[in-house]
Amino acid sequence: MNLQMATRHALFAILELAAQPDRQVSAAEIAEKYDISLNHLSKVLRTLGRRGLVEAVRGVGGGYRFVGNARRVTLLDIINAFEEVGPSPGSHRDPGDDTAEGQALRTVMEEIDILTEATLSSITVETMLKMIRRSRRETPSAA
Amino acid sequence: MADDPDPLTPTIRPATPADLDFIIALDRDMTGIEKPEYWRGIYDRFGKGSEGCILVAYTDDRFVGFIVGEVRAWEFGSPPCGWVFALGVPADLRVQGVGTALFEGLCDRFRAAGVKTIRTMLARDARLLMSFFRSQGMMGGPFIQLEKELAG
Numbered sequence A: 001m002n003l004q005m006a007t008r009h010a011l012f013a014i015l016e017l018a019a020q021p022d023r024q025v026s027a028a029e030i031a032e033k034y035d036i037s038l039n040h041l042s043k044v045l046r047t048l049g050r051r052g053l054v055e056a057v058r059g060v061g062g063g064y065r066f067v068g069n070a071r072r073v074t075l076l077d078i079i080n081a082f083e084e085v086g087p088s089p090g091s092h093r094d095p096g097d098d099t100a101e102g103q104a105l106r107t108v109m110e111e112i113d114i115l116t117e118a119t120l121s122s123i124t125v126e127t128m129l130k131m132i133r134r135s136r137r138e139t140p141s142a143a
Numbered sequence B: 001m002a003d004d005p006d007p008l009t010p011t012i013r014p015a016t017p018a019d020l021d022f023i024i025a026l027d028r029d030m031t032g033i034e035k036p037e038y039w040r041g042i043y044d045r046f047g048k049g050s051e052g053c054i055l056v057a058y059t060d061d062r063f064v065g066f067i068v069g070e071v072r073a074w075e076f077g078s079p080p081c082g083w084v085f086a087l088g089v090p091a092d093l094r095v096q097g098v099g100t101a102l103f104e105g106l107c108d109r110f111r112a113a114g115v116k117t118i119r120t121m122l123a124r125d126a127r128l129l130m131s132f133f134r135s136q137g138m139m140g141g142p143f144i145q146l147e148k149e150l151a152g
Helices: A005-019 A027-034 A038-050 A075-079 A100-120 A125-138 B017-031 B036-047 B098-112 B127-135
Strands: A054-057 A063-066 B011-014 B052-059 B062-072 B081-088 B118-120
Touching (some): A005 A038, A005 A054, A005 A125, A027 A038, A075 A100, A075 A125, A125 B127, B011 B098, B017 B052, B017 B062, B017 B081, B036 B062, B052 B098, B062 B098, B081 B098, B098 B118, B098 B127
Parallel strands (some): B081 B118
Antiparallel strands (some): A054 A063, B052 B062, B062 B081
16 A cells, blocks of 8 residues: 555654654754655645644744644544545445456455555554654664 | 543452452443353453463552453464453543553563463454554564355
8 A cells, every 4th residue: 555645744744743742843854854845744734733633833943743642643544634545435436346357356455445444543643653662772773 | 632541550460250240340341241151261261270361450449450361372373372362441441551551461471471472353443452452562463364154
């Protein structure tokens, strides 16, 4: 499964902000660390703000901070702000879906989609932060 | 968004027969089905001998949860590993560290038994429970569960 660019930016931003709850982090800092477009990231941060996940702090030393509950917000919550994952709505039909071959293929793809959704909905921001800390301990060269 | 409540620091110990009624009642509250015979069987099997382990958690003499696990060897070709197959914490006491204390207590038992992997199986829509186990560092393992409806 590949995530869209905006979704990846959003995940990086949330993880960066949630890892530093006591300070505001500027969009420029995040963009530089992950080598991503500041313009694009700014749009992503606005979307996250509308979703109530981040808050902009104005003024000197301003930036963004994560305002969700890291133990409750899941990867799926963040991803769904930008793209849909999981089984397609029942009404959606692609050419060939009504054939036996199409139905068999659809059954297999739905199994994958359901597992994807179950995985993403069970991993919270806090769990991701734990994984990141563990990764840093095991691979000190990771930034 | 509201903060989570302060963490609890429960006492963890092996279950005794006196804990069974609390376990049965908590399981009933969680599943909607009271299964006293099942739990007495579980206690006879895992609570008394070396086959497995039932741990209970208490804070200030209040029962606040249980966990059940056992070491299974060579099932599905797997070397010995610890299985968690039941965990219960009252709904009003979740996300306060009780499950973590029980899980860590069970991990200690499994380590002492010489196993290096802990495993469980969950309904894929059991999001809260799956989130809990993932928060303990558990990831998808090398097995996939498959099933089929048998024709009558």
